[in-house]
Amino acid sequence: QVQLVQSESELKKPGASVKISCKTSGYNFNTYAINWVRQAPGQGLEWMGWLNTNTGKPTYAQGFTGRFVFSFYSSASTAYLEIAGLKAEDTALYYCARNYGGGGFDYWGQGSLVTVSS
Amino acid sequence: QSVVTQPPSASGTPGQTVTISCSGSSSNIGSNNVNWYQQLPGTAPRLLISANNQRPSGVPDRFTASKSGTSASLAISGLQSEDEAHYYCAAWEDRLNGWVFGGGTKLTVL
Numbered sequence: 001q002v003q004l005v006q007s008e009s010e011l012k013k014p015g016a017s018v019k020i021s022c023k024t025s026g027y028n029f030n031t032y033a034i035n036w037v038r039q040a041p042g043q044g045l046e047w048m049g050w051l052n053t054n055t056g057k058p059t060y061a062q063g064f065t066g067r068f069v070f071s072f073y074s075s076a077s078t079a080y081l082e083i084a085g086l087k088a089e090d091t092a093l094y095y096c097a098r099n100y101g102g103g104g105f106d107y108w109g110q111g112s113l114v115t116v117s118s
Numbered sequence: 119q120s121v122v123t124q125p126p127s128a129s130g131t132p133g134q135t136v137t138i139s140c141s142g143s144s145s146n147i148g149s150n151n152v153n154w155y156q157q158l159p160g161t162a163p164r165l166l167i168s169a170n171n172q173r174p175s176g177v178p179d180r181f182t183a184s185k186s187g188t189s190a191s192l193a194i195s196g197l198q199s200e201d202e203a204h205y206y207c208a209a210w211e212d213r214l215n216g217w218v219f220g221g222g223t224k225l226t227v228l
Contacts, residue, residue, distance in 0.1 A: 035217070037163075044120075044222040045155070045163065045206055061216045095162055102210060104153035104168035111162050 002026040006109035019082040020112045022096035029077035032098040039093040124220035140190040140207035148188040150210040157204040
């Protein structure tokens with residue numbers, strides 16, 4: 001069965017970096033895009049961008065350029081989200097989710113909580 | 119402020135039908151498919167409806183959706199207590215070249 005399993009929660013200090021993993025299984029990793037979605041505490045869903053797992057090209061939404069990097073390791077069927085220069089406002093749940101073409105996000109990871117606090 | 123707007127809350131009693139609206143523009147809902155997601159408390163979102171009105175496998179037929187022009191709606195019939203959740207619509211936004219989510223609607227089952 002299709003699964004997206006994310007890394008555990010992280011507590012980081014301002015200015016540090018964090019790298020979240022999204023390990024997929026049960027399907028051909030290179031066939032589906034991986035999207036990243038942020039959910040700040042008590043807030044709604046915000047699309048951060050997507051990673052073309054076939055070409056390796058990342059696309060970042062407005063507001064998620066510069067400090068955010070999408071990457072993947074195809075042989076491990078794993079995608080990554082790295083955030084540099086963490087700020088308090090980066091405190092949120094981060095989800096990975098797959099989709100095909102322009103379709104909906106049909107499978108989601110369980111979410112990785114990143115807390116930024118001194 | 120999202121480019122796609124939803125009412126922040128909705129409510130109904132068990133057995134009722136509740137409708138949640140999603141309003142956009144010609145550059146998102148007006149020209150692209152709408153997807154709906156359900157987020158139960160403390161869980162990841164789940165795809166409820168894709169391509170305006172298609173239910174993925176496992177989604178009860180109590181959930182139906184439609185799109186007209188630049189608006190879409192999700193209807194939940196035979197409301198049950200386990201339907202209490204946040205519901206989000208989403209569509210591709212041509213001007214931003216990316217996905218946009220509505221702000222979400224919290225459904226309360228009274």
